[in-house]
Amino acid sequence: MQLQLHNINKLLTKRLAEHTRQPINLALFNKELNTLAANINKCLKDEENLRIEALREEKHFKEMISNISHDLRTPLTAIKGYQQLMEKGVLTSEQRYKLQVAEKHADELGVLIEHFFEYAYLLNAEPELKLEKINLTNLVTECIAESIAVFEENNLEVRIIEALPVFAKASKEAVIRIVQNLIRNCVQHSAGNVEVQVLAEKNAVISFKNSVKNSNEIDINHIFDRFYTADKARSKTTGLGLSIVRLLAEEMGGSTNASLQAGVLDIRVELPLQNSLA
The missing domain is CATH 3.30.565.10 (Histidine kinase-like ATPase, C-terminal domain)
Known part of the structure; x- marks a missing residue:
């Protein structure tokens, strides 16, 4: 039993050090030790599944941020284009003031979208920086x-x-x-x-x-x-x-x-x- 416990610790240490997925195997038939090994393997499997699911969700999140940043840029460009056309026309002072307010908010939205775009790029592109x-x-x-x-x-x-x-x-x-x-x-x-x-x-x-x-x-x-x-x-x-x-x-x-x-x-x-x- 001491030898089997030693082997269990050895395998667990190897998994942690080398990031392997090797399950715990026992050479001695002992009900309590076999139950322990089975429970350890189940915990390790559940943990691995949670890690894979977390990676999958993180990947989905990155793709969602990237898609949102791209989708928002197109209508904002159109909005700014129409604002520029309106600015060239004949406007009353009140209309010009309202247009300036709209342009200010469009610029603020542009800054927010650029943040989304930059963040999505950094997450997905994983650029190699020249140090x-x-x-x-x-x-x-x-x-x-x-x-x-x-x-x-x-x-x-x-x-x-x-x-x-x-x-x-x-x-x-x-x-x-x-x-x-x-x-x-x-x-x-x-x-x-x-x-x-x-x-x-x-x-x-x-x-x-x-x-x-x-x-x-x-x-x-x-x-x-x-x-x-x-x-x-x-x-x-x-x-x-x-x-x-x-x-x-x-x-x-x-x-x-x-x-x-x-x-x-x-x-x-x-x-x-x-x-x-x-």
Whole structure:
């Protein structure tokens, strides 16, 4: 019996280490041990079926998001086209005002659809990112500088904390998309000025800090989950911006985390650190 228990543990360890599907087999006829082995095999089979079903549902979800993003683009393009035709015509001041309101909402819808499209692309295409040594400090600073007008339009000030250059092994295009999404998140949800810092710890870190309204409504443990929004009643976002940030960071071997203290939200993106002399 001791030998059979040893073999059971050995097989289970092998399954965990090598991700095999080998069932538990016994050489000794013992009612209790055979019942134990049968129950273990049943649990393993049920777990495998649940995993396969989860993968099937995830694949279906990805396809659904991709189809929705494509289907929404076509009518929106037509709407904007007709709005442009109307704008060229003779309109009263009231009609022109109503048209401008409609155009504003169409533009907001366009941004939401682009988020859907980008998220669907990242989930389905699984692009191979070209990782190289980049000056993370300079790249983040350039992205912030290009977005100064956006901050000013929303009455926000952005402060970049100066430090020594930090180098990371990452994709330049992916980092730009990450920073753009972090900027968009600040513009949409910040209740005060924004503080940006790039620093070197165990990893290269991009930190965005800003005060937020109704901080008690924010679930910090789910802030990177897809479709998560703190205020579901009034939110104009898809809740995909920070999910895209997490996806891109993980594809580069990095990670994301967030903290909320005294009404200040700190979103951090960690990327593999690259020695400046390498």
